[in-house]
Structure formats: structure tokens, C-alpha cells
Amino acid sequence: MKYTIGQVAAKMGVTIPTLRYYDKEGLLPFVDKKPDGTRIFKDEDFQWLEIIACMKNSGMSIKNIKKYMDLCQEGDATLNKRLEIFFERKEAVQKQMEELNKVMETINHKIWYYETAIEAGTETVHQIKKHE
Numbered sequence: 246m247k248y249t250i251g252q253v254a255a256k257m258g259v260t261i262p263t264l265r266y267y268d269k270e271g272l273l274p275f276v277d278k279k280p281d282g283t284r285i286f287k288d289e290d291f292q293w294l295e296i297i298a299c300m301k302n303s304g305m306s307i308k309n310i311k312k313y314m315d316l317c318q319e320g321d322a323t324l325n326k327r328l329e330i331f332f333e334r335k336e337a338v339q340k341q342m343e344e345l346n347k348v349m350e351t352i353n354h355k356i357w358y359y360e361t362a363i364e365a366g367t368e369t370v371h372q373i374k375k376h377e
Contacts, residue, residue, distance in 0.1 A: 248286040
């Protein structure tokens with residue numbers, strides 16, 4: 246099946262300008278184009294788009310995603326390098342998760358603090374201040 250850029254944007258939850266930007270930056274070498282330049286997406290293109298979204302959501306720069314896409318185009322000789330990229334992403338995401346867990350601990354503490362203060366009718370209760 247073939248898809249327009251608008252259909253792909255809606256399905257992927259991104260904007261049309263985002264997809265155009267990705268194409269301009271060389272992230273979509275797999276996308277066919279009509280003679281007038283209109284992009285034609287296929288079902289198998291969604292796998293690539295999901296990888297791009299994953300890498301972007303993990304904090305990877307467009308420049309580094311482009312390097313990964315270039316490695317994919319080079320073929321099997323780059324398998325080890327591509328694996329290394331995903332190990333690096335995994336480590337970066339694990340660090341992000343640890344940081345977010347610390348943020349969540351603080352948020353949960355503040356929820357407890359304010360619920361306790363509201364229940365007590367004040368936040369000047371000695372017990373609450375001790376945990377602030």
C-alpha cells in the first residue's frame with residue numbers, strides 16, 4: 246500500500262513539516278518520490294520511521310540518526326557499529342530513567358507532604374516540616 250506524507254504524519258503522530266525536515270536531513274533515503282518530488286511512503290517505510298522516532302525520543306540528535314541511517318545503507322559491513330549505537334542508546338536511556346525515577350521520588354514526596362498538610366489544615370506541623 247502507498248501513503249501520502251499527510252497519512253504518514255497522522256499515523257506516526259508527527260507533523261508534515263517534521264517529515265519534510267527528516268527527508269531534507271537525509272533520514273528518509275528509503276522513501277520513493279514521484280517526478281514532481283511528492284513523497285510516496287510504503288508499508289515497510291514505517292519500520293524505518295519507528296526507528297527514527299525511537300532514536301529521537303531517546304535524545305539522539307538528528308545528525309547522529311543520519312549517521313545511523315547512512316550505516317544502514319552501507320549494509321552488513323556496519324552491523325557491529327549499528328549494534329554499538331543501540332548499546333549506547335540503551336545506556337543513555339537507562340540514565341534518563343534513573344534521573345526520572347529521582348524526579349518521581351521528589352514528586353511523590355511533595356504529594357505526600359501537601360496531602361498531609363491539607364489533612365492537618367496547615368503545613369507548619371512539626372512532622373511535616375521535618376520531611377520537607
